[in-house]
Amino acid sequence: MFLLGRRQALALAAWSATSSQAWANAPLTPREQELYEAAKREGEITWYSGQYSADSSEAAGRAFNARYPGVRCNVVRSTSQVAFQRLSQDARAGVGQCDVLSSTNSGHLLQLKRQNRLTQYRPVNADGMLPAIRVSDPDNYFQTTFLGIFVMAHNTNLVPEADAPRSWTDILEPKWKDKLAVGHPGYSGAIGIWALQMRNMYGPDYLRRFEANKPQVGRSSVDPVTMLNSGERAIAVATATGTILLSASRGNPLKPIYPSEGVLAAISPSGIIRNAPHPNAAKLFMEFQTGPAMSMAVRELFADSLRPDVPPPQGSRPLDQVTLLSPSMEEAERGVPEIREQWREIFGI
Incomplete structure (x- = not known):
């Protein structure tokens, strides 16, 4: 089970609090200052967040509010596919509610x-930002x-580390039947990207072989962790x-598994909607997302940093120690819709 030692936890908490406050109070860049003055007249920004968890999205919103008093960040958190569907509904209704869309499916932004x-x-x-991303x-x-x-990841009470799967293909073995949990590409952009990458690497039969092990299918990529915490899946x-x-830091018996072939890297974009009701606040939010304050805010909840001046979260493996796997933006735009249809055909949901 991954748990910070007391000394580590206290040191990390003190460092994080000090660093977060430092970034919140750091002088604004000239561009930020210019946008901030204009954004204060708009008063708010609405962010459709499909990239971060609910906790991390709310933490980011609070960090934005602290750095730019007088400009409130309205966080609308959902899975990426749901965020994109909501934006499409806004367009059909002829209304502008969203200022910035953040999706784990880059095909949404290309479209x-x-x-x-x-x-x-x-x-x-x-x-x-980090040159690699x-x-x-x-x-x-x-x-x-x-x-x-x-x-x-595995529940260490149910599957010892020595018995845990080591690769993306290990989970196709019959011994994992009724022990797996996964999200749904119809809701989660990241799951769509993962399923596409698996098809690219292992062929069109991968998902059928995966389905044969009867995984519990949730919606977002967060749902499988909930199923592990309850002991429902391993x-x-x-x-x-x-x-x-x-x-794991909250006491749950979980440990990550870094597959031998590599990890799925969701390097995902945000964009300002053309009919954004708060265009200057939207530009300010884009500066915030790519600046140190955002990376620091989400790092405290173990999300990955985008910048070399903000270290990776405690317990994660450095990027130079893993192989990053990901389809191109063009592949994602073409392939994820096909994957969603194939998934529904195979899994019946």
């Missing part, structure tokens, strides 16, 4: 760009704002390291 539904903006703070649209319609490392498939480590 919005083609439909001329995004505003061009490149945050200045993006220059300080400093990915953005060449026309500056969207920008990377999330790094999610998706692995497996192995979580394609869930974020941050979710696992946060749950």
Whole structure:
């Protein structure tokens, strides 16, 4: 079971609190100051968050409020697919409610760009992000704002480490029947990306072989961790390291499994909606997402940092020690809708 020692926990808590306050109080960059003055006249921003968990999304919203008093962040947290569907419903109704959409499915942003539904903006703070993930649209319609490392996990009370699966193909073995938990690509962009990557690596029969083990299918990538905590299932498939480590830090008997082939890297973007009701606050939020304050806020809940000036969360494996697996944005846009249909056919849900 992953648990911080008392000394480690106290040191981390003190360091995190001090660092978070430091970032909240750090002088604004010239661009931030300019946008902040304009954003105060708008008073708020609405963020459709499909990238972070509910806890991390709310923590990010609070950090934004602390750094930019007078501009309230309204956090609308859901899975990425649900966030995109909500945005589509807004468009059909002819209303503008969302300022910034953040999705783990980059195909959503590519589609919005083609439909001329995004505003061009490149945050200045993006220059300080990790070079490996400093990915953005060449026309500056969207920008990377999330790094999610998706692995497996096991309930250590139910499966000893020596018996835990070691690869993405190990979970196809019959001994894991009725012991697996996974999200649903119809709700979670990250699960869609994972299923597509597995199909790319192992062929079209992978999902059928996976289904034969009767995994418990939830909605988001967070749901499998809940199933492990309750003891309902023993192995979580394609869930974020941050979710696992946060749950473990609260006393649950969970441990991440880094598959031998590599981890799924969800390097995911955000974009400003063209009819955003608070355009200056939206640009300020993009600066915030790519700056140190956001990475510090979500790091405290074990989410991965986007920047070299904010260290990775306690207990996670450094990026240079893992192989990152991910389809291209173009592959994701084409392949994830196909995967959703294939999933419904195979799993019946």
